[in-house]
Amino acid sequence: MSEWSGTVWLGAVALVLLLTLGAIILVYLLMRLREVRQRLSDREAEHEVVLDRLQENENRLRAVFESEPECVKLQSADGTVLEINPAGLALIGAEQPEDIIGRKIFVIVAPEYRDYYRENMRRVFAGESVVYEFKAITLKGRSCWMESHAVPLRDARGNIHALLGITRDITEHKWAEEQARRHQSELTRVARLSTMGEMATGIAHELNQPLAAIANFARGCLRRLRGGEVTCAELIVPLEEICQQADRAGEVIRHVRDFVRKRVARMSAVDINLVVRSAVRLTELESRQQYAHVGLDLAPQQPRVWADSIMIEQVVSNLIRNSIEAMAEARSPHREVTVKTRQLGEDAVEVEVSDLGPGIDGALIDQVFDQFFTTKPDGVGMGLSISRSIVESHGGQLRAESRPGGGAVFRFTLRAIGRTLADNERRYSLHH
Amino acid sequence: MSDATVFIIDDDQAVARSLRWLIESVRLKVETFTSAQGFLDQYDPARAGCLVLDVRMPGLSGLELQERLKAQHGYHPPIIFITGHGDVQMAVRAVQAGAFDFVEKPFNDQDLLDRIQRAIAHDAGQRDREEQRSQLKALFASLTPREREVLDLVVGGMSNKGIANALGLSAKTVEVHRAKVMEKLHARSLSDLVKMALQNQGG
Numbered sequence: 001m002s003e004w005s006g007t008v009w010l011g012a013v014a015l016v017l018l019l020t021l022g023a024i025i026l027v028y029l030l031m032r033l034r035e036v037r038q039r040l041s042d043r044e045a046e047h048e049v050v051l052d053r054l055q056e057n058e059n060r061l062r063a064v065f066e067s068e069p070e071c072v073k074l075q076s077a078d079g080t081v082l083e084i085n086p087a088g089l090a091l092i093g094a095e096q097p098e099d100i101i102g103r104k105i106f107v108i109v110a111p112e113y114r115d116y117y118r119e120n121m122r123r124v125f126a127g128e129s130v131v132y133e134f135k136a137i138t139l140k141g142r143s144c145w146m147e148s149h150a151v152p153l154r155d156a157r158g159n160i161h162a163l164l165g166i167t168r169d170i171t172e173h174k175w176a177e178e179q180a181r182r183h184q185s186e187l188t189r190v191a192r193l194s195t196m197g198e199m200a201t202g203i204a205h206e207l208n209q210p211l212a213a214i215a216n217f218a219r220g221c222l223r224r225l226r227g228g229e230v231t232c233a234e235l236i237v238p239l240e241e242i243c244q245q246a247d248r249a250g251e252v253i254r255h256v257r258d259f260v261r262k263r264v265a266r267m268s269a270v271d272i273n274l275v276v277r278s279a280v281r282l283t284e285l286e287s288r289q290q291y292a293h294v295g296l297d298l299a300p301q302q303p304r305v306w307a308d309s310i311m312i313e314q315v316v317s318n319l320i321r322n323s324i325e326a327m328a329e330a331r332s333p334h335r336e337v338t339v340k341t342r343q344l345g346e347d348a349v350e351v352e353v354s355d356l357g358p359g360i361d362g363a364l365i366d367q368v369f370d371q372f373f374t375t376k377p378d379g380v381g382m383g384l385s386i387s388r389s390i391v392e393s394h395g396g397q398l399r400a401e402s403r404p405g406g407g408a409v410f411r412f413t414l415r416a417i418g419r420t421l422a423d424n425e426r427r428y429s430l431h432h
Numbered sequence: 433m434s435d436a437t438v439f440i441i442d443d444d445q446a447v448a449r450s451l452r453w454l455i456e457s458v459r460l461k462v463e464t465f466t467s468a469q470g471f472l473d474q475y476d477p478a479r480a481g482c483l484v485l486d487v488r489m490p491g492l493s494g495l496e497l498q499e500r501l502k503a504q505h506g507y508h509p510p511i512i513f514i515t516g517h518g519d520v521q522m523a524v525r526a527v528q529a530g531a532f533d534f535v536e537k538p539f540n541d542q543d544l545l546d547r548i549q550r551a552i553a554h555d556a557g558q559r560d561r562e563e564q565r566s567q568l569k570a571l572f573a574s575l576t577p578r579e580r581e582v583l584d585l586v587v588g589g590m591s592n593k594g595i596a597n598a599l600g601l602s603a604k605t606v607e608v609h610r611a612k613v614m615e616k617l618h619a620r621s622l623s624d625l626v627k628m629a630l631q632n633q634g635g
Contacts, residue, residue, distance in 0.1 A: 205488075209444050212537050216450030219541040223457040238453050245446055 071167040074153065077125050079104045079118070082162060091146075091169060093138035100139070110135035110143070124150045124163045133170065144171040206252050210245040217242045269304040269417050270312070272349050276339050279316035286321055290328040292335035294320055302343040303416035307394055312414070315387040315398070316351060319410045322384070323355035326408065330358040348396075349416050354409040359402035368400050436552045437461040437481035439509070441471050441497070443489045451484060458545055460552075468492035472500060480559055482532065482551035483511040484544075487522050495526055502530060507558065510551035514539070568632050571617050579616070582609040586622070587629045 065072055071088030075081055081100050084092075092108045094100045100107075109117045113134040120132045129151045136146045147170045153162040217238040224230035280294050287294050305312075320337055327335040340352040360368060369388045384398075391398040391412045398412040438460050442448040448464040455462050461481070465471040468485070469492050485494045492500075494513055501508035510532030515523040523534035532551050535544050575583065578599075585595045592610065596603045619625040 208537055209447055212539075213444070213446040213450035215538060216447070216454040216541070220450070220453040220457045223454075223541075227457075238450075241446065241449065241453075245450075248446070 068166075071165075073105075073165050073167070075105055075121070075163040075165060076161075077121070077163075079106055079121060081105050088167070091138070091167065092136070093140035093142060108136050108138060110137050120148075120150065121163060124152050125160055127152055127160065144169055145174040146170060203252065207249055210249040210252070213245045214242050214249075217245070266308050266310075267306055268309070270307045270309045272302070272305050272307075272312070272341050272351060272414065273298045275307075275309050275312050276316055276341060276351065279313045279320060280339065282313070282317040283320045283324065286324050287337070290324050290335060292324045292327060292337060294324075294337045294339065297338055297340040299342045302341065302349055305349050305414040306417050307414055311390045312394070315390050315412065316353065318384070318387050319353035322410075323353060323357060323408065327355055327357035332357050343416065344413060347416050348413045350411055350413050352409060352411045354403070354407055356407045359406050359408050360400060362402065365400055365402065369398070435461070435480060436555065437463055437479060438548055438552075439463050439465065439471060439481060439483045441465045441468055441483065441485035441489070441494070442514075443467060443486065443491075447486070454541055455484075455545065455548065458549075460548070468494065468497035472497065475501070475505075477505045477507065480509070480552070480555055482509050482548060482555055484548065485511065485513060487513045487515045487526060487534070495522075495529060498526065498529060498531060507562070509555050512544075512547055512551055565631070568628060571628075572632050574616050575613060579609050579613050582606060583613045583625070583629065586610060586613075587626050 065083075065085050068085055069087050071085065071091040073081055073084040073088050081103060084094075084097065084100055089095075089097060089100065092100060106114050106117065113136075116132070117134055120130050123130050129149070131147065131149050133145060133147045135143065137143050146167050148165050148167040150163050150165040152160040153164045155161050221230075221235055221238055224234070276296065276298060280296065283294065286292070316339065320339065323337040324335065327337075334356050337353065337355045340350075340354070342350050342352075344350045369384050384400075388398045391414075395415050396413040398410065401409050401411075403409055438455050440448050440451045440455070440462060442451065442464070443466055445464075445466055448466065452462045452464050468489060471483075472492070485497070487494045494511070498508070498511055511526070511530075513523050513526050513531055513534040515534055515536050520536060523531075523536070527534060532554065533547050535547060572580075581599060582595060585598060590598065592603050592606045595601075596606045599606070601609075613619075614625065617625065617628055619628060
């Protein structure tokens with residue numbers, strides 16, 4: 001019996017121990033569970049905060065997007081409009097987002113600008129940020145000028161999946177620009193006219209000479225006729241003089257008219273060598289008549305110049321004519337005029353007209369450009385003055401000098417078309 | 433006056449020729465020059481007449497010509513400047529510097545011719561006075577020192593007797609000297625003598 005009861009006792013103790021162990025384990029496990037649950041709920045709360053924050057961000061961006069006063073839109077690579085803000089809808093004349101979202105943006109780009117627009121889109125999807133101007137026709141049919149700043153939008157892996165474009169209406173700005181340009185050309189015209197105004201006094205003097213001569217000859221004839229002491233034959237010479245002086249006055253007026261024409265400069269990229277050649281052609285008659293030869297020394301490859309080719313042609317032909325006349329007047333044995341072109345640095349081209357004539361008297365060198373200064377017996381004295389105004393209106397300078405060995409040299413410079421001018425020209429051609 | 437010449441200087445040959453044709457209509461002699469220097473090179477102060485020149489000329493200007501003539505010869509023929517519109521100021525300066533007159537273009541032919549005639553008359557008058565003055569000078573030069581002394585005292589209002597006393601001469605001798613002076617100077621009266629003496633002093 002004692003052995004049995006001993007076994008039972010042992011068994012009971014073992015059970016109690018087992019149960020206690022089990023309870024301890026259970027409590028431990030329960031505590032762990034609570035801990036994990038707590039951690040989990042903490043994590044969840046954190047998550048919620050992040051999500052809230054994300055939502056907040058999204059809302060904020062959306063608010064910015066929606067309230068942005070300028071047109072903001074997303075486009076895919078094929079030009080499909082993915083998203084557009086209300087300002088954008090208003091800009092392109094859409095009543096609701098469906099009017100444009102899902103459609104190609106080209107519906108509002110003026111046909112002549114579509115290729116240019118595509119090219120800019122291509123650049124954005126190649127990773128560039130670009131700014132471009134284009135003409136648009138809104139869904140309501142309004143024609144306007146727009147300027148877009150476009151940047152690529154990348155996804156998490158860095159692939160460009162959309163174009164983000166901010167576009168604004170620059171029609172008024174464009175109009176102002178156009179106004180400014182018109183104003184500038186008006187200013188230039190006024191400037192030219194005021195130069196002409198200064199010339200007016202000189203023109204008056206130049207006209208007074210033949211008019212005074214005509215009056216003197218005519219009155220001399222009348223006095224003799226009234227006195228009854230003159231033969232018809234005696235009147236022939238003074239009457240011929242009157243005719244000549246009338247022609248001379250007419251010539252002055254013709255010269256003035258030629259130059260006073262209110263011609264607005266038509267600037268373009270000009271090959272100066274072509275201009276020189278056509279100027280030489282204009283003076284062929286004079287050079288033949290005066291047994292002069294016009295030689296050319298033209299730089300083969302040089303940048304174009306920004307100029308009104310007709311005006312510059314006038315300047316060059318005028319300089320050539322002056323040289324021919326000076327050599328003929330001085331009875332120079334070798335009547336050679338040389339027209340030379342060369343590039344001066346990066347941004348200028350120089351034209352030089354030189355001759356083998358008597359040159360310019362040192363005392364007169366400052367006066368040669370004055371209005372109505374002339375050394376020619378029947379010169380008007382406007383050629384060099386006008387030539388200089390033309391060159392100066394081109395932003396260049398016309399200078400005269402006398403060569404030590406004899407002969408006059410006239411040089412002027414014109415601005416070569418650098419990068420900026422070429423760019424302007426490209427932009428200009430895109431807009432028109 | 434018939435040998436007076438109008439010298440026209442104008443760089444504009446047509447204008448110079450037309451002036452010649454106009455001025456010759458009143459039977460005046462005319463010579464034309466195209467520059468002031470050209471005129472100076474052949475200038476003969478003895479030739480009577482007047483100058484007509486454009487105030488605005490390249491090279492030696494009209495004003496400079498006037499100054500040169502004055503500096504070199506003391507006397508120069510009257511100058512009539514022809515001025516263009518707006519050159520009046522220049523003409524005024526010329527007149528202040530001694531020019532005779534100026535006409536503004538466009539001018540009335542009669543007006544110009546009248547001014548030329550006046551200028552020629554003025555030149556003739558000047559030359560006459562100059563002539564008289566030099567004649568007088570020659571006459572006075574013919575007096576002996578003693579005669580000159582007597583003349584001075586006579587003109588000073590002294591009587592023959594007073595002169596005799598002052599010079600230590602006899603009244604008779606003074607009388608002879610005085611008669612000689614009257615004769616040499618072609619003076620008919622005492623007042624003639626006084627006038628001539630004053631004129632000579634003035635010259």
